[in-house]
Amino acid sequence: MALYILELLANKRDEVNNEIEEMLALKAFEASCEEEEITPEEKENIARGEAEVKAGLGVKAEDVWKELGI
Numbered sequence: 001m002a003l004y005i006l007e008l009l010a011n012k013r014d015e016v017n018n019e020i021e022e023m024l025a026l027k028a029f030e031a032s033c034e035e036e037e038i039t040p041e042e043k044e045n046i047a048r049g050e051a052e053v054k055a056g057l058g059v060k061a062e063d064v065w066k067e068l069g070i
Helices: 002-011 014-032 040-054 062-070
Strands: none
Touching: 002 014
């Protein structure tokens, strides 16, 4: 990663510098995120949801919002 950043910096192009800034901002955000334990029930729900998506089943955004109380 460090080598990639140095290579991009050596090019000194505006779009490259923007790319570096975005990448660093993303990495900083990821580093600031706390990890949270997932319960077995949550893992099961995630697996079920992934299976539904892979099967081509859709979910209406309104239904999700309603379920989450949004």
